[in-house]
Amino acid sequence: MIKVLVVEDDPHQRVLFSEELVAAGYEVITATNGKEAVERLGKETPSIVVLDLRMPVMDGLDALGRILAQRNDLPVIIHTAYGSYRDNFQSWSADAFVTKSSDLSELKSTLRRILVERGILKETEKA
Protein backbone atom coordinates (compact mmCIF):
# COMPACT_ATOMS: atom_id res chain seq x y z
CA MET A 1 0.00 0.00 0.00
CA ILE A 2 1.28 3.46 -0.90
CA LYS A 3 2.05 5.62 2.08
CA VAL A 4 1.17 9.35 1.89
CA LEU A 5 2.45 11.90 4.39
CA VAL A 6 -0.22 14.59 4.84
CA VAL A 7 1.15 17.77 6.40
CA GLU A 8 -1.72 19.97 7.59
CA ASP A 9 -2.10 22.15 10.67
CA ASP A 10 -5.91 22.42 10.67
CA PRO A 11 -7.20 19.37 12.60
CA HIS A 12 -10.50 19.13 10.73
CA GLN A 13 -8.88 19.30 7.33
CA ARG A 14 -6.24 16.82 8.45
CA VAL A 15 -8.94 14.29 9.37
CA LEU A 16 -10.95 15.00 6.20
CA PHE A 17 -7.97 14.59 3.86
CA SER A 18 -6.77 11.49 5.68
CA GLU A 19 -10.16 9.78 5.56
CA GLU A 20 -10.64 10.53 1.87
CA LEU A 21 -7.19 9.29 0.96
CA VAL A 22 -7.63 6.14 3.04
CA ALA A 23 -10.95 5.57 1.27
CA ALA A 24 -9.08 5.94 -2.03
CA GLY A 25 -6.78 3.12 -0.99
CA TYR A 26 -3.73 4.94 0.44
CA GLU A 27 -2.08 4.48 3.79
CA VAL A 28 -1.90 7.90 5.45
CA ILE A 29 0.47 9.28 8.05
CA THR A 30 0.19 12.88 9.21
CA ALA A 31 2.20 15.79 10.54
CA THR A 32 0.84 19.06 11.92
CA ASN A 33 3.58 21.39 10.67
CA GLY A 34 6.74 21.47 8.58
CA LYS A 35 9.09 20.67 11.43
CA GLU A 36 7.11 17.60 12.40
CA ALA A 37 7.05 16.52 8.75
CA VAL A 38 10.84 16.74 8.47
CA GLU A 39 11.16 14.77 11.72
CA ARG A 40 8.75 12.08 10.50
CA LEU A 41 10.90 11.59 7.41
CA GLY A 42 13.72 10.56 9.69
CA LYS A 43 11.62 7.63 10.90
CA GLU A 44 9.22 6.76 8.09
CA THR A 45 9.45 6.33 4.35
CA PRO A 46 6.32 7.69 2.69
CA SER A 47 6.11 7.53 -1.11
CA ILE A 48 4.71 11.05 -1.50
CA VAL A 49 3.97 14.15 0.58
CA VAL A 50 0.89 16.40 0.51
CA LEU A 51 2.10 19.67 1.97
CA ASP A 52 0.13 22.62 3.28
CA LEU A 53 2.01 25.94 3.11
CA ARG A 54 0.74 28.23 5.85
CA MET A 55 1.45 26.42 9.10
CA PRO A 56 2.82 27.39 12.51
CA VAL A 57 6.28 26.34 13.78
CA MET A 58 7.68 25.72 10.28
CA ASP A 59 5.80 26.68 7.13
CA GLY A 60 5.51 24.52 4.05
CA LEU A 61 7.98 26.44 1.85
CA ASP A 62 10.71 26.11 4.43
CA ALA A 63 9.84 22.45 4.97
CA LEU A 64 9.83 21.74 1.22
CA GLY A 65 13.53 22.56 0.88
CA ARG A 66 14.40 20.49 3.93
CA ILE A 67 12.32 17.55 2.74
CA LEU A 68 14.17 17.55 -0.61
CA ALA A 69 17.52 17.95 1.13
CA GLN A 70 16.71 14.73 3.03
CA ARG A 71 15.16 12.80 0.15
CA ASN A 72 15.56 14.51 -3.21
CA ASP A 73 13.56 11.75 -4.95
CA LEU A 74 10.46 12.20 -2.78
CA PRO A 75 7.53 13.71 -4.72
CA VAL A 76 5.73 16.57 -3.00
CA ILE A 77 2.34 18.09 -3.81
CA ILE A 78 1.68 21.54 -2.43
CA HIS A 79 -1.90 21.75 -1.17
CA THR A 80 -2.84 25.26 -0.15
CA ALA A 81 -5.74 27.69 -0.12
CA TYR A 82 -3.38 30.45 -1.34
CA GLY A 83 -3.03 30.24 -5.09
CA SER A 84 -0.65 33.22 -5.12
CA TYR A 85 2.14 30.92 -3.94
CA ARG A 86 2.19 29.46 -7.45
CA ASP A 87 4.40 32.42 -8.41
CA ASN A 88 6.79 31.87 -5.54
CA PHE A 89 10.03 30.32 -6.81
CA GLN A 90 10.38 28.31 -3.63
CA SER A 91 7.16 26.46 -4.42
CA TRP A 92 8.55 25.36 -7.78
CA SER A 93 10.51 22.58 -6.11
CA ALA A 94 7.22 20.74 -5.64
CA ASP A 95 5.96 18.28 -8.28
CA ALA A 96 2.50 19.80 -8.34
CA PHE A 97 0.45 22.60 -6.88
CA VAL A 98 -3.18 21.97 -5.92
CA THR A 99 -5.45 24.70 -4.58
CA LYS A 100 -7.53 23.48 -1.64
CA SER A 101 -11.20 22.72 -2.22
CA SER A 102 -13.90 20.76 -0.40
CA ASP A 103 -13.92 18.50 -3.43
CA LEU A 104 -10.72 16.45 -3.24
CA SER A 105 -10.93 14.98 -6.73
CA GLU A 106 -8.15 17.25 -8.06
CA LEU A 107 -5.87 16.30 -5.18
CA LYS A 108 -6.56 12.61 -5.75
CA SER A 109 -6.08 12.76 -9.50
CA THR A 110 -2.84 14.72 -9.05
CA LEU A 111 -1.58 12.21 -6.48
CA ARG A 112 -2.26 9.41 -8.90
CA ARG A 113 -0.68 11.24 -11.84
CA ILE A 114 2.56 12.00 -9.95
CA LEU A 115 2.80 8.44 -8.60
CA VAL A 116 2.38 7.04 -12.11
CA GLU A 117 4.85 9.56 -13.57
CA ARG A 118 7.42 8.61 -10.96
CA GLY A 119 6.86 4.90 -11.59
CA ILE A 120 5.67 4.30 -8.03
CA LEU A 121 2.24 3.24 -9.29
CA LYS A 122 1.42 1.46 -12.55
CA GLU A 123 -1.16 3.06 -14.82
CA THR A 124 -3.59 0.19 -14.41
CA GLU A 125 -2.95 -0.29 -10.72
CA LYS A 126 -5.18 0.96 -7.92
CA ALA A 127 -3.65 2.84 -5.00
Place this chain on the structure above:
Amino acid sequence: MSGIHSGSEILVIVLAGGQGERLYPLTRDRAKPAVPFAGSFRIIDFTLSNCVNSGLRKIYVLTQYKSLSLDRHIMVGWQFLHYDLGEFIQTLPAQQRLGQVWYKGTADAIFQNIYTLEHEKPAWVLILAGDHIYKMDYREMIAAHIKHGADLTVGCVPVKAAQARQLGVAEIAANSQIRAFHEKSPNPPTIPGQPDYCLASMGIYVFNTEILVRRVVEDAKRKTAHDFGRNIIPAMVSSDRVFAFHFRSPAPECNTYWRDVGTIDAYWESNMDILSPNPQLNLYDEHWRVHTYQEQRPPAFFGPGCGETRESFIGSGCVIRGRRIIRSVLSPNVVVEEGAEVEDSIIFEHVTIGRRAKLRKVIVDKNVTIPAGTQIGFDRDKDSSLFTVTDGGVTVVPKDTIL
Protein backbone atom coordinates in the same frame (compact mmCIF):
# COMPACT_ATOMS: atom_id res chain seq x y z
CA MET B 1 20.31 49.16 -25.03
CA SER B 2 17.33 47.38 -26.47
CA GLY B 3 15.07 45.56 -24.07
CA ILE B 4 16.78 46.55 -20.85
CA HIS B 5 15.37 49.45 -18.90
CA SER B 6 18.16 49.48 -16.38
CA GLY B 7 20.66 47.19 -14.70
CA SER B 8 18.20 46.88 -11.83
CA GLU B 9 16.31 44.11 -13.63
CA ILE B 10 19.43 41.98 -13.54
CA LEU B 11 20.71 40.21 -10.47
CA VAL B 12 24.36 39.20 -10.52
CA ILE B 13 25.48 36.11 -8.66
CA VAL B 14 29.23 35.64 -8.43
CA LEU B 15 30.25 32.09 -7.58
CA ALA B 16 33.20 32.48 -5.25
CA GLY B 17 32.99 29.29 -3.24
CA GLY B 18 35.44 27.06 -5.11
CA GLN B 19 38.38 25.65 -3.19
CA GLY B 20 41.02 26.55 -5.79
CA GLU B 21 42.98 23.42 -4.94
CA ARG B 22 45.25 23.75 -7.96
CA LEU B 23 46.40 27.15 -6.69
CA TYR B 24 47.59 25.64 -3.42
CA PRO B 25 49.50 26.85 -1.36
CA LEU B 26 48.26 30.33 -2.34
CA THR B 27 44.77 29.10 -1.37
CA ARG B 28 45.87 27.48 1.88
CA ASP B 29 44.37 30.32 3.93
CA ARG B 30 42.14 32.11 1.43
CA ALA B 31 39.50 31.42 -1.22
CA LYS B 32 40.77 31.61 -4.80
CA PRO B 33 38.93 34.87 -5.61
CA ALA B 34 40.78 36.49 -2.68
CA VAL B 35 44.25 35.61 -3.97
CA PRO B 36 46.21 38.83 -4.58
CA PHE B 37 46.84 39.71 -8.22
CA ALA B 38 49.04 42.30 -9.97
CA GLY B 39 50.19 43.80 -6.69
CA SER B 40 47.20 45.87 -5.64
CA PHE B 41 44.27 43.66 -6.54
CA ARG B 42 42.48 40.48 -5.59
CA ILE B 43 41.36 38.15 -8.37
CA ILE B 44 37.67 38.91 -7.71
CA ASP B 45 38.24 42.64 -8.29
CA PHE B 46 38.25 42.02 -12.05
CA THR B 47 34.79 40.45 -12.07
CA LEU B 48 33.32 42.97 -9.63
CA SER B 49 34.82 45.88 -11.60
CA ASN B 50 33.30 44.48 -14.78
CA CYS B 51 29.90 44.46 -13.04
CA VAL B 52 30.10 47.98 -11.72
CA ASN B 53 31.55 49.30 -14.98
CA SER B 54 28.66 47.54 -16.80
CA GLY B 55 26.12 49.34 -14.63
CA LEU B 56 25.17 46.15 -12.78
CA ARG B 57 24.87 46.93 -9.11
CA LYS B 58 22.83 44.18 -7.50
CA ILE B 59 25.49 41.66 -6.72
CA TYR B 60 25.61 38.65 -4.44
CA VAL B 61 28.94 36.92 -3.96
CA LEU B 62 28.38 33.31 -2.94
CA THR B 63 31.11 32.16 -0.59
CA GLN B 64 31.87 28.88 1.10
CA TYR B 65 35.46 27.83 1.80
CA LYS B 66 37.98 29.95 3.70
CA SER B 67 35.97 33.07 3.10
CA LEU B 68 37.38 35.30 5.85
CA SER B 69 39.88 37.11 3.63
CA LEU B 70 37.35 37.46 0.79
CA ASP B 71 34.60 38.69 3.11
CA ARG B 72 36.91 41.27 4.60
CA HIS B 73 38.09 42.50 1.20
CA ILE B 74 34.50 42.97 -0.01
CA MET B 75 33.47 44.56 3.27
CA VAL B 76 36.25 47.14 3.32
CA GLY B 77 36.75 47.62 -0.42
CA TRP B 78 33.40 47.18 -2.11
CA GLN B 79 30.83 48.87 0.07
CA PHE B 80 30.43 52.09 -1.94
CA LEU B 81 27.04 51.26 -3.48
CA HIS B 82 23.87 52.63 -1.99
CA TYR B 83 21.39 50.10 -0.64
CA ASP B 84 18.60 52.71 -0.57
CA LEU B 85 18.91 52.89 -4.36
CA GLY B 86 18.63 49.13 -4.65
CA GLU B 87 22.37 48.69 -5.15
CA PHE B 88 24.53 46.29 -3.17
CA ILE B 89 27.49 43.96 -3.21
CA GLN B 90 26.87 41.41 -0.54
CA THR B 91 28.59 38.17 0.37
CA LEU B 92 26.27 35.24 0.87
CA PRO B 93 27.74 32.29 2.74
CA ALA B 94 25.95 28.93 2.44
CA GLN B 95 22.78 29.70 4.42
CA GLN B 96 21.98 26.09 5.27
CA ARG B 97 18.29 26.90 4.85
CA LEU B 98 17.75 23.34 3.69
CA GLY B 99 19.56 21.71 6.59
CA GLN B 100 23.21 21.27 7.37
CA VAL B 101 24.46 20.96 3.82
CA TRP B 102 27.13 22.89 1.92
CA TYR B 103 26.90 23.78 -1.76
CA LYS B 104 27.33 20.51 -3.66
CA GLY B 105 28.03 22.20 -6.99
CA THR B 106 27.47 25.42 -8.91
CA ALA B 107 23.83 24.58 -9.72
CA ASP B 108 23.18 23.53 -6.13
CA ALA B 109 24.55 26.89 -4.98
CA ILE B 110 21.77 28.55 -7.00
CA PHE B 111 19.17 25.98 -5.88
CA GLN B 112 20.00 26.68 -2.25
CA ASN B 113 19.49 30.38 -2.91
CA ILE B 114 16.06 30.18 -4.55
CA TYR B 115 14.79 32.16 -1.59
CA THR B 116 17.14 34.98 -2.64
CA LEU B 117 15.87 34.87 -6.24
CA GLU B 118 12.29 34.96 -4.94
CA HIS B 119 13.18 37.94 -2.78
CA GLU B 120 14.75 39.88 -5.67
CA LYS B 121 12.54 38.56 -8.53
CA PRO B 122 14.90 39.81 -11.27
CA ALA B 123 14.02 39.34 -14.94
CA TRP B 124 17.49 37.96 -15.65
CA VAL B 125 20.25 36.44 -13.59
CA LEU B 126 23.88 36.88 -14.62
CA ILE B 127 25.99 34.12 -13.11
CA LEU B 128 29.71 34.85 -12.99
CA ALA B 129 32.85 33.17 -11.75
CA GLY B 130 34.87 35.05 -9.16
CA ASP B 131 38.23 33.79 -10.34
CA HIS B 132 38.85 35.00 -13.89
CA ILE B 133 41.02 37.84 -15.19
CA TYR B 134 39.39 39.85 -18.00
CA LYS B 135 37.55 43.03 -18.87
CA MET B 136 34.05 42.67 -20.21
CA ASP B 137 30.95 44.80 -20.62
CA TYR B 138 28.23 42.34 -19.61
CA ARG B 139 25.53 44.58 -21.09
CA GLU B 140 26.50 43.43 -24.56
CA MET B 141 25.98 39.80 -23.56
CA ILE B 142 22.63 40.59 -21.96
CA ALA B 143 21.54 42.53 -25.07
CA ALA B 144 22.48 39.54 -27.26
CA HIS B 145 20.55 37.25 -24.91
CA ILE B 146 17.42 39.36 -25.32
CA LYS B 147 17.90 39.76 -29.08
CA HIS B 148 18.11 35.99 -29.55
CA GLY B 149 15.09 35.36 -27.34
CA ALA B 150 17.37 32.99 -25.47
CA ASP B 151 16.64 31.05 -22.31
CA LEU B 152 20.35 30.83 -21.55
CA THR B 153 23.37 32.59 -23.03
CA VAL B 154 26.83 31.22 -22.34
CA GLY B 155 29.86 33.53 -22.54
CA CYS B 156 32.43 31.84 -24.80
CA VAL B 157 36.00 32.52 -25.84
CA PRO B 158 38.33 30.73 -28.30
CA VAL B 159 41.11 28.89 -26.48
CA LYS B 160 43.81 26.49 -27.64
CA ALA B 161 42.55 22.90 -27.91
CA ALA B 162 44.97 21.60 -25.24
CA GLN B 163 43.67 24.13 -22.73
CA ALA B 164 40.04 23.43 -23.68
CA ARG B 165 40.23 19.93 -22.17
CA GLN B 166 39.93 21.60 -18.77
CA LEU B 167 36.89 23.63 -19.81
CA GLY B 168 33.40 23.30 -21.26
CA VAL B 169 33.34 23.53 -25.07
CA ALA B 170 30.39 24.65 -27.21
CA GLU B 171 29.51 23.55 -30.75
CA ILE B 172 27.44 26.27 -32.35
CA ALA B 173 25.26 26.89 -35.41
CA ALA B 174 25.70 29.92 -37.68
CA ASN B 175 23.22 31.90 -35.57
CA SER B 176 25.32 31.17 -32.41
CA GLN B 177 22.78 28.71 -31.01
CA ILE B 178 24.62 26.00 -29.09
CA ARG B 179 24.03 22.56 -30.63
CA ALA B 180 26.16 20.54 -28.23
CA PHE B 181 28.13 21.18 -25.09
CA HIS B 182 31.07 19.07 -23.91
CA GLU B 183 32.43 19.58 -20.39
CA LYS B 184 36.09 18.72 -19.83
CA SER B 185 36.19 16.39 -22.82
CA PRO B 186 39.54 14.71 -23.66
CA ASN B 187 38.81 15.44 -27.35
CA PRO B 188 36.90 18.70 -27.46
CA PRO B 189 35.50 19.70 -30.89
CA THR B 190 37.45 22.50 -32.55
CA ILE B 191 36.08 25.62 -34.22
CA PRO B 192 35.32 24.96 -37.94
CA GLY B 193 38.20 26.44 -39.94
CA GLN B 194 40.35 26.84 -36.82
CA PRO B 195 41.62 23.35 -36.02
CA ASP B 196 43.81 24.50 -33.11
CA TYR B 197 41.07 26.32 -31.25
CA CYS B 198 37.90 25.42 -29.38
CA LEU B 199 35.05 27.69 -28.33
CA ALA B 200 35.29 27.40 -24.56
CA SER B 201 32.72 28.38 -22.00
CA MET B 202 33.93 31.14 -19.70
CA GLY B 203 31.64 29.80 -16.98
CA ILE B 204 29.48 32.93 -17.21
CA TYR B 205 25.78 32.72 -17.96
CA VAL B 206 22.74 34.91 -18.54
CA PHE B 207 19.54 33.11 -17.60
CA ASN B 208 15.92 34.07 -17.77
CA THR B 209 15.17 33.78 -14.08
CA GLU B 210 12.19 31.45 -14.43
CA ILE B 211 14.10 29.02 -16.62
CA LEU B 212 17.03 29.10 -14.20
CA VAL B 213 14.76 28.20 -11.29
CA ARG B 214 13.04 25.39 -13.18
CA ARG B 215 16.28 23.86 -14.37
CA VAL B 216 18.09 23.94 -11.03
CA VAL B 217 15.00 22.51 -9.31
CA GLU B 218 14.87 19.63 -11.82
CA ASP B 219 18.58 19.05 -11.35
CA ALA B 220 18.26 19.07 -7.56
CA LYS B 221 15.94 16.09 -7.81
CA ARG B 222 18.37 14.03 -9.82
CA LYS B 223 21.55 12.26 -8.89
CA THR B 224 24.00 14.56 -10.67
CA ALA B 225 27.10 16.59 -9.86
CA HIS B 226 24.74 19.60 -9.63
CA ASP B 227 27.06 21.52 -11.92
CA PHE B 228 26.15 24.00 -14.68
CA GLY B 229 28.84 22.83 -17.08
CA ARG B 230 28.40 19.11 -16.53
CA ASN B 231 24.66 18.81 -16.03
CA ILE B 232 22.49 21.87 -16.58
CA ILE B 233 23.87 23.20 -19.89
CA PRO B 234 24.23 19.85 -21.72
CA ALA B 235 20.60 19.04 -20.76
CA MET B 236 19.31 22.48 -21.74
CA VAL B 237 20.92 22.38 -25.19
CA SER B 238 18.25 19.94 -26.39
CA SER B 239 15.26 21.41 -24.55
CA ASP B 240 15.81 25.18 -24.44
CA ARG B 241 17.13 28.07 -26.51
CA VAL B 242 20.80 28.16 -25.54
CA PHE B 243 23.12 30.62 -27.30
CA ALA B 244 26.81 31.40 -27.20
CA PHE B 245 28.03 34.95 -26.78
CA HIS B 246 31.48 35.59 -28.21
CA PHE B 247 33.56 37.37 -25.61
CA ARG B 248 34.74 40.80 -26.55
CA SER B 249 36.20 43.44 -24.35
CA PRO B 250 35.37 47.13 -24.03
CA ALA B 251 39.11 47.72 -24.50
CA PRO B 252 40.05 46.54 -28.02
CA GLU B 253 43.60 45.57 -27.04
CA CYS B 254 42.33 42.91 -24.64
CA ASN B 255 39.66 41.49 -26.90
CA THR B 256 40.86 37.98 -26.43
CA TYR B 257 42.34 38.33 -22.98
CA TRP B 258 40.49 36.02 -20.64
CA ARG B 259 42.33 33.86 -18.18
CA ASP B 260 41.11 31.26 -15.75
CA VAL B 261 44.07 31.50 -13.39
CA GLY B 262 43.35 28.02 -12.08
CA THR B 263 46.93 26.84 -11.65
CA ILE B 264 50.06 28.40 -10.21
CA ASP B 265 51.63 28.47 -13.67
CA ALA B 266 48.58 30.16 -15.23
CA TYR B 267 48.50 32.62 -12.33
CA TRP B 268 52.18 33.47 -12.73
CA GLU B 269 51.85 33.83 -16.51
CA SER B 270 48.83 36.10 -16.22
CA ASN B 271 50.70 38.40 -13.83
CA MET B 272 53.62 38.48 -16.27
CA ASP B 273 51.24 39.22 -19.18
CA ILE B 274 50.08 42.35 -17.42
CA LEU B 275 53.69 43.48 -16.88
CA SER B 276 54.55 43.24 -20.56
CA PRO B 277 55.32 46.52 -22.38
CA ASN B 278 52.09 46.37 -24.41
CA PRO B 279 49.82 44.37 -22.16
CA GLN B 280 46.63 42.86 -23.53
CA LEU B 281 44.96 43.80 -20.28
CA ASN B 282 45.93 47.36 -19.42
CA LEU B 283 45.49 48.33 -15.78
CA TYR B 284 46.13 51.98 -16.61
CA ASP B 285 43.03 52.30 -18.81
CA GLU B 286 40.94 55.10 -17.29
CA HIS B 287 37.87 54.03 -19.27
CA TRP B 288 37.62 50.64 -17.61
CA ARG B 289 39.14 50.97 -14.19
CA VAL B 290 39.71 48.00 -11.98
CA HIS B 291 38.66 48.90 -8.45
CA THR B 292 40.12 47.45 -5.30
CA TYR B 293 40.83 48.23 -1.69
CA GLN B 294 44.23 49.35 -0.52
CA GLU B 295 45.38 50.43 2.91
CA GLN B 296 46.67 53.99 3.15
CA ARG B 297 50.43 53.86 2.85
CA PRO B 298 53.16 56.25 1.77
CA PRO B 299 54.45 56.07 -1.81
CA ALA B 300 57.09 53.52 -2.69
CA PHE B 301 60.57 54.71 -1.72
CA PHE B 302 63.68 54.04 -3.78
CA GLY B 303 66.77 54.39 -1.60
CA PRO B 304 70.21 55.70 -2.55
CA GLY B 305 71.70 52.28 -3.13
CA CYS B 306 68.98 50.95 -5.42
CA GLY B 307 69.93 49.84 -8.88
CA GLU B 308 67.90 48.91 -11.91
CA THR B 309 64.13 48.53 -11.60
CA ARG B 310 62.06 48.00 -14.72
CA GLU B 311 58.92 46.30 -16.10
CA SER B 312 57.63 45.93 -12.57
CA PHE B 313 54.75 46.97 -10.35
CA ILE B 314 55.99 48.42 -7.07
CA GLY B 315 53.24 48.79 -4.48
CA SER B 316 52.81 51.69 -2.10
CA GLY B 317 54.78 51.48 1.13
CA CYS B 318 57.59 49.50 -0.51
CA VAL B 319 61.17 50.39 0.38
CA ILE B 320 63.58 49.50 -2.40
CA ARG B 321 67.32 49.42 -1.83
CA GLY B 322 68.01 46.34 -3.92
CA ARG B 323 70.29 45.95 -6.90
CA ARG B 324 67.84 44.72 -9.56
CA ILE B 325 64.10 44.29 -9.83
CA ILE B 326 63.01 43.06 -13.25
CA ARG B 327 59.60 41.85 -14.52
CA SER B 328 58.26 41.50 -11.01
CA VAL B 329 55.16 42.36 -9.03
CA LEU B 330 55.76 43.79 -5.58
CA SER B 331 52.64 44.18 -3.46
CA PRO B 332 52.49 46.97 -0.88
CA ASN B 333 54.90 46.95 2.08
CA VAL B 334 57.71 44.95 0.58
CA VAL B 335 61.27 45.74 1.59
CA VAL B 336 64.10 44.85 -0.77
CA GLU B 337 67.45 45.20 1.00
CA GLU B 338 70.80 46.25 -0.45
CA GLY B 339 72.23 44.03 -3.15
CA ALA B 340 69.10 41.85 -3.46
CA GLU B 341 67.91 40.78 -6.92
CA VAL B 342 64.33 39.93 -7.88
CA GLU B 343 63.45 38.70 -11.34
CA ASP B 344 60.24 37.30 -12.86
CA SER B 345 58.75 37.07 -9.38
CA ILE B 346 55.55 37.96 -7.54
CA ILE B 347 55.96 39.18 -3.97
CA PHE B 348 52.94 39.53 -1.68
CA GLU B 349 52.51 42.02 1.16
CA HIS B 350 54.77 42.27 4.20
CA VAL B 351 57.72 40.50 2.73
CA THR B 352 61.33 41.46 3.34
CA ILE B 353 63.99 40.30 0.90
CA GLY B 354 67.30 40.36 2.72
CA ARG B 355 70.67 41.66 1.55
CA ARG B 356 72.11 40.00 -1.52
CA ALA B 357 69.22 37.50 -1.67
CA LYS B 358 68.36 36.42 -5.22
CA LEU B 359 64.91 35.35 -6.37
CA ARG B 360 64.03 34.14 -9.86
CA LYS B 361 60.55 33.01 -10.91
CA VAL B 362 59.36 32.85 -7.32
CA ILE B 363 56.01 33.66 -5.71
CA VAL B 364 56.51 34.73 -2.10
CA ASP B 365 53.26 34.77 -0.12
CA LYS B 366 52.55 37.18 2.79
CA ASN B 367 54.58 37.65 5.94
CA VAL B 368 57.85 36.09 4.89
CA THR B 369 61.41 37.27 5.47
CA ILE B 370 63.90 35.96 2.95
CA PRO B 371 67.19 35.84 4.85
CA ALA B 372 70.28 37.62 3.54
CA GLY B 373 72.13 35.73 0.85
CA THR B 374 69.30 33.21 0.17
CA GLN B 375 68.87 32.07 -3.43
CA ILE B 376 65.52 30.68 -4.61
CA GLY B 377 64.71 29.70 -8.18
CA PHE B 378 68.22 28.63 -9.23
CA ASP B 379 68.37 25.02 -8.02
CA ARG B 380 65.20 23.08 -8.69
CA ASP B 381 66.15 20.07 -6.56
CA LYS B 382 67.02 22.15 -3.55
CA ASP B 383 63.91 24.32 -3.94
CA SER B 384 61.69 21.24 -4.32
CA SER B 385 62.87 19.93 -0.96
CA LEU B 386 61.61 23.08 0.74
CA PHE B 387 58.80 24.51 -1.40
CA THR B 388 56.22 23.82 -4.10
CA VAL B 389 57.88 23.97 -7.54
CA THR B 390 55.50 23.77 -10.51
CA ASP B 391 55.94 22.04 -13.86
CA GLY B 392 56.47 25.51 -15.32
CA GLY B 393 59.32 26.12 -12.89
CA VAL B 394 57.61 28.54 -10.53
CA THR B 395 58.66 28.20 -6.87
CA VAL B 396 56.10 29.16 -4.23
CA VAL B 397 57.12 30.20 -0.72
CA PRO B 398 53.92 29.87 1.35
CA LYS B 399 52.49 32.45 3.71
CA ASP B 400 54.19 32.84 7.11
CA THR B 401 57.11 30.57 6.15
CA ILE B 402 60.05 30.93 8.51
CA LEU B 403 63.34 30.50 6.69
